[in-house]
Amino acid sequence: IPNVFVNSYKNKDVDVISHRYVNYTSDAVIRALGNDYKECGRYVYDKNTFPKTEIDPDYSKYLSEKDYGKEILVLSWRINNKNVRIWFILHEDGTFVSFDSVEYTDDVEF
Numbered sequence: 001i002p003n004v005f006v007n008s009y010k011n012k013d014v015d016v017i018s019h020r021y022v023n024y025t026s027d028a029v030i031r032a033l034g035n036d037y038k039e040c041g042r043y044v045y046d047k048n049t050f051p052k053t054e055i056d057p058d059y060s061k062y063l064s065e066k067d068y069g070k071e072i073l074v075l076s077w078r079i080n081n082k083n084v085r086i087w088f089i090l091h092e093d094g095t096f097v098s099f100d101s102v103e104y105t106d107d108v109e110f
Contacts, residue, residue, distance in 0.1 A: 017103040026073065026088050026096040033077050033084065040074040045089065057087055057100035071096075081105060 030037065043049070046068050049059050071090040076083065084103045088096035 015105075016108055018101070024098045026075065026098070029075075029086060029098060033079065036077065038076045040076045040085065042071060042073050045070050045072050055085065055102060055104075057102075062099040063089065 045059065045063060047065075049072075051058060067089060073088040073090070073096050074085065075088070076085045078084075082103050082105055084101065086098050086101035088098050091097050
């Protein structure tokens with residue numbers, strides 16, 4: 001997936017890279033990043049879904065009320081000493097499509 005990594009902010013002099021994938025299916029991301037990933041969670045998005053930690057996305061920034069009731073899938077990779085976490089939402093056609101992600105080193109504290 002070309003040009004998806006955009007430097008968004010620094011934390012303790014370590015880059016944290018925020019990704020904004022638009023309409024990338026989980027299958028496409030897995031093909032690009034590899035099969036060595038971990039499923040970090042599945043849950044249903046509703047009006048009570050808020051970031052649990054600083055690493056979680058601001059759901060209201062990416063999703064709307066029309067997304068209530070849809071399943072969210074979170075996958076994580078460890079690539080070149082960096083952690084990559086990507087959030088996907090289930091679309092009507094049965095595919096998971098990414099709506100936010102973050103890449104960071106172990107030095108970053110959330």
